[in-house]
Amino acid sequence: RWHHLRHPDMDAKIRRKLPTNFSEEPFFRYIEKRTMTKQTMEQNQSRSYHKVLTIAGSDSGGGAGIQADLKTISAIGCYGMSVITALTAQNTQGVMGVHAVPPAFVADQISAVFTDIGADAIKIGMLYSAELIETIATRLQAHGADNIVLDPVMVAQSGDRLVQDDAMDAMKKYLMPLAKVVTPNIPEAELLIDDKLEGFDAICRGAAKLAGYGSPNILIKGGHARGNDSTDFLYLASEERIKPLKGERIDTRNNHGTGCTLSSAIAAYIARGHDVEAAVENAKSYIEHAIRAGARYTIGQGHGPVHHFFQYWE
Structure with a gap:
């Protein structure tokens, strides 16, 4: 059996x-x-997987990056593949070191996947340089990649910037036009448009401005905003409509990798055939359940991960 x-x-x-x-x-x-x-x-033997490729850095602590992506993709019922852009030595307390993967080898990893397996959706996480961003965009275009979810990781939890201006400009020029969905949090969105997003009207204007860089769908994550709930804002450029997505704000320090998990969940649901709006709504529900379940566990001495497999074991 x-x-x-x-x-x-x-x-x-x-x-x-x-x-x-x-x-x-x-x-x-x-x-x-x-x-x-x-x-x-x-x-x-005649069945096929829903395939999702994640392009991101590795987290030795297992809570974020490639590791969080692959757990999420598997939990939602897809086959996960990875292109590693950087190796990090980190745990729940912080990052001790980073080893960047040469852009040419990142491109080789992408081609290795597409010349054999292919991908129904792609999630892109933190990218460290303008050269790497342009290399990835060029190689994805060469392989006709589609259904790209871009998580523009640019600000650490401490508030420190993680990328230089040239990398941010390259992201707007090369990657955002390829992305089906872009998922910045409020600080990242503010950096991309060089403006403050305070209040609903400002968020609407900011989302429309972000869509002007080429992506038809913008999800501005509201987890950094103050309040009793955690409301995200999905802007659908084709309809010129913004949809608030209210959610529960869960009091826990186990919030490492939440952004990685959400964006890879969106990619997984798109790979399964959901439209963008449904994929985002399902992914938001998934991350809320994962955070709530993860809050009951203790792992490490700092910010622990969410529970990616809450629906299978506790």
Whole structure:
């Protein structure tokens, strides 16, 4: 016998048979046991994965970067692949060192994936230089990459800038026009447009300005704003519409890798066939559940990770 993970959109009759605490989880894939026959083996050999490529740095502590991305992609039911742009020595307390991967080898990793496996969606995280950004954009275009989710990581939790002006300019020039969705938090959005985003009207104007760099969808994350809730703002340029997405603000220090997790979740849902609006809404729900579940755990002595596999084990 074997276990087959089913999509969460199961019918109500089946859901009623599940344990209550499981069926209430919106992302739960229930497990159906069945006999592996020759016929089912042949059927499964013809199936294909929903494939997501993440281009980002490695986190030796496992809470953010490539590690968080691959956990998220797997949890949502996709096949994850990685292109590593930098190696970091870090844990829950901070970063001790960074070793940058040469841009030419980053390009080789991208080609290795696309010439054999391909990708249904791509998540791009922190990129350290203008040269690397241009290299990645050029190679992705050469392979006809689509469904790109860009998380423009530019500001550390401490508030310190992580990229230089030339890298930020390169991101606006080369990567944002390729991205289907861009997911800055408020400090990052302010850096990109060189303006303050205080209040709903300012956020609307800022999102429209960001869309002017070429991406049709902008998600401004409101986790840095003050208040009892955590509201994100999704701007859909084709409709000239902005949609507030309210969420619960969870009091926990286990918030390492939340941005990485959200953007890779959006990419995974797009890979599964969801439109941008549905992908963002599902990803926001996923990260809220992951933060809430992770808040119950202690790991390390600093900012711990979220619980990426909350729907499978606790």
